[in-house]
Amino acid sequence: MRSRANQRNNKLFLPNQGHLSVSGGLFVCSLVSAVFLFLAGAGVAQDSCSSVPAAGDTIVTAVLSEPRVLVPILASDSASAEICGLIFNGLLKYDKDLELTGDLAERWEIKDSGLRIIFHLRKNVRWHDGEPFTARDVEFTYKKLTDPSVATPYSGDFLKVRSLRVLDPYTVEIVYHEVFSPGLASWTMWIMPRHLLENEDLHTTSFSLNPVGTGPYRWKAWKRQEKIELTANQDYFEGAPYLQRFYARVIPESSTAFLELQTRGIDAAALTPLQFTKQTHSDFFKTNYRTFELPGFGYTYLGYNLENPKFRDKRVRQALELAVNKEEIMRVVLLGKAEKTTGPFLPQSWAYDTTVEGERYDPGKAKELLARAGWQDSDADGILDKNGEAFEFEILTNQGNEQRIKTAEMIQKYLKDAGIRVKIKVLEWSALLTEFIQKGRFEAVLLGWALGRDPDCYDIWHSSKTRPGEFNFLRYSNPRVDQLLDEARKTFSVEERREKYHEIHRRISGDHAVIFLYASHALEIISSRFCGIRPAANGIAYNFIRWWVPLEKQRYKTIER
Amino acid sequence: MPQKKNRSKPSIALAWGTGLIGLLLILALLAPVLASFEPDSIDAEQLLSPPSFQHWMGTDQLGRDVLSRFLFGARISLTVGALIIVIAGCLGILIGSLSGYFGGWLDQLLMRFTDIMLCFPVFFLILSVIALIGSSVFNIILILGLTGWMGLARLVRAEILTLKNREYILVARAYGASDARLILRHLVPNASAPIFVTMILGIASAILAESALSFLGVGIQPPTPSWGNMLNDARATLGVAWWMSLFPGLGIFCAILGFHLIGEGLRNPAGGRP
């Protein structure tokens, strides 16, 4: 028993990578594509790590913003998710190879070809306040998730549940309205203590200031906008974590965090590609830190408003894809710290069809296609036109994401060469979402999707999901894809699901619905005094409770609690 | 008397200031001629290369020529700074002098309005406007201009309050000078020393304000270069590419120094009191 419950999202050291996604996960699966185990950077010989693991010491991490709320089912930002991941457990979790495994549930049974799931819970698990954990807590969490008066973002998957019955204090039976395979992964949702929250309003409860869970770390203290302190749970059911204290310092500026690394003020941080490739090769960094390049859990794309007449013609969309040099964008903007992607799944997922090639940069062919679609430079002003209308459009993207803005600038340049005038509008997030995306007031967007471990992407691509506020805002519609998305949800067989997702991948790619640009890597730096870090498909944080520091290297041993 | 001895000094300051600003203006005007690259031409083989014969000021993260961006950025930054202060200056002088000269309910009304505007943390207004219509150059100028006049208005009002009971004003009024003439020919010019210093400082502040907005990600948006957003770009590369921060920083520095020298130089001749 080594792993720990943080697999719902691997945000431990990834504060700026977006957000948490509950439904994630591969049900009994194996990785199809190449496994991403790269241990890049300064690989210091870890001689001292060969000894027996020792308890003690502290890890200090940096988060870009402070957690908003620590009630598990309301937590939606990455900082809250990171902290909740250390304090709470779900029924299930992902192991290092991204396979679902038991967490609070010892084992589970799938019956009636997936209509019914029975969870057998661990016995002798206690909340941090000493109360025993039982099936009633699971029932309570489920009720809150589906309670209309609770503003949880995660109700979607749980509304598919017809009933949840407590068979005995350690057995829960869940019946779905219809077979719903992403449902299993949704039970990675953190379980909340009924005895503390039963009579509380989750939105204003003081529980959020003093969360009590079953996880490897206990809540200690919170200095607002400054730091959060957790201490090891000595009674954790998988054994006490070695690192005795966990600090998350709120450092809003990544340049400040990088200076802090240089004074060893923090032990771990996420790096930018530039910092990773150019600024961590000094002797100081080589002796004090190790760097890791890990697969990310999302992709960046250029999407069109498919209802806009300009983008209705598939040849035009294909031409745009041919005109953009994706390889060069990855090389320049991400300094190669990214993965090529050609479809709507994570490149490391079994759902990703590796046979899909995507379009290679070919400006000549792009020009030809555009000409065939009627776009020609008839007035010789360098801009293509058709029926007297010049080919120009506006790309919207959000503020605060340097890589996206730089990518937009490069795309602007490529398309200028192809005879298309592109304007870039960088908008503040909230305004972009409500005023432009939800109202369909855009021509093209440069955005990213953070994805869960389960490949189900019904909400993004199904043609029924186009109401304002829903996620198929590009208005993609393909009856065959709709059908496949539906079917893939209704079977638990990975073989069948893989086949369907591969076809979805091929069709969406073949439709040139969007330009899939890149899936950027997570770049982490961690103090070299920590032993036991084992990068895997699931990142590095999955075995955090087994990280340790040899006695002679422990830095924070003097402090008595 | 020490003043006498120094009478010639201001013109030296003026000369330096005009020279500096003039130089920047020439650079800005001739940007298309002087720049040997397009400010947005990306060169994937030349990322972050240090100054060389080909790229005098080096290149940035996208391999764009920093010199070209510096020159085109000068156009943007200087225009933005000047236009902001034109808007803010007109509003401030107008409101301040009306308020100070006429007093009474008009003064009450205008000063209350000024107070309300002062109480609005400016960057919130900016955020709201930018959220609505995007942060184009025009919007930045407008919003910074419209929110930058209050200090000046209060200053002008206070100056006019102290001046308007002076004998020469009373005499001029007795001779039948109109209100407009009194304000424009007598009061405002006599208050011009502090007004001018404030406005000159204002241009500098406006240029800096744009760079502060860039820091928050709501300044002039790429790919349009301004000294402010160039400097902000350089933030990520501070330890790797000094040239990316040095040159736009130098631009801002020279502009501010130049405007201040002009201000100082002009001050004394203009400030001679009767």
Add this chain to the structure above:
Amino acid sequence: MFSYLLKRLFGLIPLLIGISLMSFFVIHLSPGSPTDAALGDLNPKVSYEARQKMEKLYDLDKPLWVQYKKWFTRILRFDFGTSLADGRPVIDKFLETIPVTLAVNGLSLLLILLFGIPAGVIAAVKKGALFDKMSAVVMFAAFALPAFWLALVLMDLFGVKLGWLPVSGLTSLDFEYFSGPQKIADLARHLALPVAVSALASLAGISRYIRNQMNDVLEKPYILAARSRNLPERVVLYKHGLKNALLPVISILGLSVPGLIGGSVIFESIFAIPGTGRLFFLSVMSRDYPVIMAMLVTTAFLTIIGSLLADLGYACVDPRIRYAAEEK
């Protein structure tokens, strides 16, 4: 004098209502909604229903004037409501941050006056001398450097290269375990850089302003008169000169209150200091209406007090204003 004060105080009430109305409508009409941030980044699993649920919960589906009425009746009881972001009372969030911001800005103001006034006076007296020129160059340099850049360079120098000061934050990790004097020393070490940087940025403005004012004043007839009476230079400079030169400075200081409360986002972000500027910025970004409203109204209130004090200061030093006001 007293009636003038009374009149001004009564004038505050409609002003505050005006500000609250304006703030309320501007922030509610600006695009975006609190539900965007609370529901996270673009997450396909955040359901459409959840968004609507939230809007109902926070009364965001009611007409604006109903929301304003609710807010206003609460504010009369000094109840600022609870934050939409985390459900905590707004007043708590506000009170946590305000001492930090006040400390940083108060100290930097002190520094500015401490260095700015003498520097300005000396520069004015020895106009054109080496000190005047040198101080002008140094101060313009500090002024011309964008604050964030200066901050990063100083952090690198004093924090990393020399290792004299901590790079960021307000306290050390083990602050809670320190003794009293250790705590003070720790705070002082953490505050040194942010205070210095924020003071440097405004030092040039104030000191050059005082120099120019001083210059004007020193050419006034009454100074010539004082000089001709052979009063000691010290008396001429400080009693007659500086007193009059400081007049407009009072006005500037009165106006700097909203800047002090809200304008420190950049320092606070760079130095990772938990102050009001950051709170405000984050609230605006997440459309946390109750927090934004509370901060706008409080800032407005403080500004009005500041501007009132500035006016009073003027009236005290310059009797003509007082007479003018009382004539009406």
